[in-house]
Amino acid sequence: MIGSLFAGISGLNANATAMTVIGDNIANVNTTAFKSNRASFANVLSQAIGGGGNDIGRGVEFWGTTPIWSQGSFENTSAPMDMAINGRGFFTVTDSTGADYYTRAGEFTFDRDGRLVNPDDLQLQGYSVMSVNGDGSLNLGPLNAIQIPTQSTTPPLATTEFTVDVNLNSGATVGDVYSTSITAYDSLGNDIPLTIDFVKTGNNAWTWQAGSTMASAVVPAGPTAITFDPATGALNGAVDPTIDLTLTNGASMPTITWDLYDAITGTTNGDLTQYAAQSATTFQTQNGYPSGALRSVAVDETGVVTGSYSNGQLVPLFQVALADFPSYYGLTKMGGNLYAASLQSGDAMPGVPGSGRLGSISPSAIEMSNVDLSQEFVKMITTQRAFQANSRVITTSDEILNELINIKR
Numbered sequence: 217m218i219g220s221l222f223a224g225i226s227g228l229n230a231n232a233t234a235m236t237v238i239g240d241n242i243a244n245v246n247t248t249a250f251k252s253n254r255a256s257f258a259n260v261l262s263q264a265i266g267g268g269g270n271d272i273g274r275g276v277e278f279w280g281t282t283p284i285w286s287q288g289s290f291e292n293t294s295a296p297m298d299m300a301i302n303g304r305g306f307f308t309v310t311d312s313t314g315a316d317y318y319t320r321a322g323e324f325t326f327d328r329d330g331r332l333v334n335p336d337d338l339q340l341q342g343y344s345v346m347s348v349n350g351d352g353s354l355n356l357g358p359l360n361a362i363q364i365p366t367q368s369t370t371p372p373l374a375t376t377e378f379t380v381d382v383n384l385n386s387g388a389t390v391g392d393v394y395s396t397s398i399t400a401y402d403s404l405g406n407d408i409p410l411t412i413d414f415v416k417t418g419n420n421a422w423t424w425q426a427g428s429t430m431a432s433a434v435v436p437a438g439p440t441a442i443t444f445d446p447a448t449g450a451l452n453g454a455v456d457p458t459i460d461l462t463l464t465n466g467a468s469m470p471t472i473t474w475d476l477y478d479a480i481t482g483t484t485n486g487d488l489t490q491y492a493a494q495s496a497t498t499f500q501t502q503n504g505y506p507s508g509a510l511r512s513v514a515v516d517e518t519g520v521v522t523g524s525y526s527n528g529q530l531v532p533l534f535q536v537a538l539a540d541f542p543s544y545y546g547l548t549k550m551g552g553n554l555y556a557a558s559l560q561s562g563d564a565m566p567g568v569p570g571s572g573r574l575g576s577i578s579p580s581a582i583e584m585s586n587v588d589l590s591q592e593f594v595k596m597i598t599t600q601r602a603f604q605a606n607s608r609v610i611t612t613s614d615e616i617l618n619e620l621i622n623i624k625r
Contacts, residue, residue: 226275227606249320303575305538309338321553372405375504401504402467
């Protein structure tokens with residue numbers, strides 16, 4: 217009889233602990249990236265002396281909790297540096313002592329020093345972008361804290377190439393002049409006005425000459441002859457002209473190539489034509505730009521943090537790092553939406569979003585809790601009933617003991 221009392225007490229204790237787990241899940245229903253937990257129970261046995269099949273149950277014990285690693289829904293936000301992980305992986309954040317922690321809560325902002333931090337001032341880790349290859353792939357540096365000073369600037373790039381799409385009127389008379397202008401940039405980022413004058417010299421024949429109000433000398437120094445195919449109006453020739461400027465402001469200027477001819481086909485692809493239409497410039501571009509100040513920062517699905525500068529340049533600065541683990545169930549909970557690696561979880565395996573098993577980044581979004589309220593309420597009902605039933609075991613055992621004592625009367 218007394219054994220049944222203690223079995224009932226074990227049921228009360230285990231179900232009270234399970235109710236704590238349920239309450240914790242419900243309390244964190246709005247916690248960013250929170251993973252709900254499931255309570256587990258194990259039976260307790262007492263072995264009979266001498267062994268055999270007379271093992272008698274002594275009740276139940278709380279066996280532990282198991283995190284549910286299903287992904288939560290995404291909530292769109294207006295914060296540009298909020299990030300949600302779509303798939304596997306954790307953000308790596310570091311405290312002031314250099315200790316690494318892992319989280320799926322992607323609420324990040326820049327502090328006054330330009331560090332990308334979470335609400336607890338832990339720094340988000342990423343790979344610095346060293347250079348960009350011609351195919352758009354990135355050359356990444358070592359893993360370190362993402363820090364972008366708000367006063368950062370991008371250096372100027374001197375113009376080395378330009379393109380203008382110009383039609384010269386085939387009906388123009390000899391001596392007619394058409395001028396087009398383009399803004400180039402010197403080594404210091406100064407605007408350098410560059411003018412090209414076209415003068416008709418005969419049937420299907422023109423000359424061009426470059427000039428600038430900020431140049432003391434220009435090469436070629438005189439007019440350069442060009443001719444057009446009378447059948448097609450296309451420019452004859454196969455070599456891109458070059459222009460050299462000696463500037464009066466003391467800055468240097470590299471040789472500028474006028475991109476006229478396609479290197480493969482040897483044609484102008486319509487960049488410079490002579491048709492029976494008004495002389496006009498329809499398009500122009502050049503590859504230089506002045507220095508620029510940082511205006512804004514954004515992140516994309518691959519975790520690349522890009523700075524937008526006042527000169528119109530978009531510069532990739534960092535790529536956010538994600539970490540994967542052999543076993544998520546072995547991670548140690550640290551509070552504050554943080555986890556730490558352990559022997560049971562295995563070592564962190566860092567990488568960039570989208571590589572290997574790692575998921576991608578959803579910008580301007582955060583992952584919501586994966587708590588299912590309807591499921592938690594059902595668990596609450598069953599746990600309450602189990603607690604109630606165990607209390608009945610205790611009261612019933614007490615009544616039986618009372619009857620036993622009354623036998624002596």
